[in-house]
Amino acid sequence: MRKTYFEVFQAEGFQAFKTNNGKEVLDLAKKETPNIILLDVALSEMDGFRALEALKKDTSTQKIPVIMYAQLEKKEDRAKAIELEARDFITAAEVTPLEAINRIKIILGEQRSYRVAINKNDGYDIKEFIEDLIGNKVAKCPKCGSDLILHLIKDLSKGPDYFKVSFICPKCA
Ligand SMILES: [Zn+2]
Numbered sequence: 001m002r003k004t005y006f007e008v009f010q011a012e013g014f015q016a017f018k019t020n021n022g023k024e025v026l027d028l029a030k031k032e033t034p035n036i037i038l039l040d041v042a043l044s045e046m047d048g049f050r051a052l053e054a055l056k057k058d059t060s061t062q063k064i065p066v067i068m069y070a071q072l073e074k075k076e077d078r079a080k081a082i083e084l085e086a087r088d089f090i091t092a093a094e095v096t097p098l099e100a101i102n103r104i105k106i107i108l109g110e111q112r113s114y115r116v117a118i119n120k121n122d123g124y125d126i127k128e129f130i131e132d133l134i135g136n137k138v139a140k141c142p143k144c145g146s147d148l149i150l151h152l153i154k155d156l157s158k159g160p161d162y163f164k165v166s167f168i169c170p171k172c173a
Contacts, residue, residue, distance in 0.1 A: 005038060005069075008097040022046030026054045029061045036104055039086075041070040041077055052084045065107050067100070133165070141169035 009016035019028050022043035029037060037055070041048040048068060055061045065087040070077055073091045081089040087107055090100055130139050130150065139148045148167040155162040 005097050005100070008101055012101050019043075022048060022051040025051040026058065026061065029055055029064060030058070033060075034064060035108055037064055037066045038100070038104075039066050039068050041068055041081075049080055049084060052081070052086060056085050067104065067107075069100075139167065141172055144169060144171050146171050 006016055006018050017028055017032055017034065019025050023045045025037070025039065025043070025046075039048045039052055043051060046054075052066055052068065055064065055066060066085075067088045067090060068077070068081040068086040069090055069092070071092045073093060078089045088103060090103070095103075140146065141148055146169050149170055151166045151168045152163040153166075154160075155164045
């Protein structure tokens, strides 16, 4: 049996919420401010497109990425979804819930960003930033145990403002 999206989201460790109809989407989005919304085109009371329009009009929800979902591929639905600024459009015929989760993870990964103030030490948590970059491991050298140094190298192949980021050990490197 095919698992529902709700079950797959929960199994993947997401905190998931579901609505019963299109009218509830905006209220729930405002209340929970989710990182992402999966929106069915064929919702009752208010269809998915109208719910998407409402989300994009409201300043408190307009930045939340929305993935539109339909049972079957219809060209006009896809075009409409993109026009209304949906981030992606998936169909049950084309994508399994597990594949959809992978797309969602990519979108969520793109959202992660850090603004590091240069002359000010407040306003960001450098430890959290480092932990996110290296996946919650302690920023210590696995060989000698020294504190690692964040190393940035300009990547001119991509452009003047791009950098490659790595961690180096001051003793071993
Ligand atoms: Zn070392």
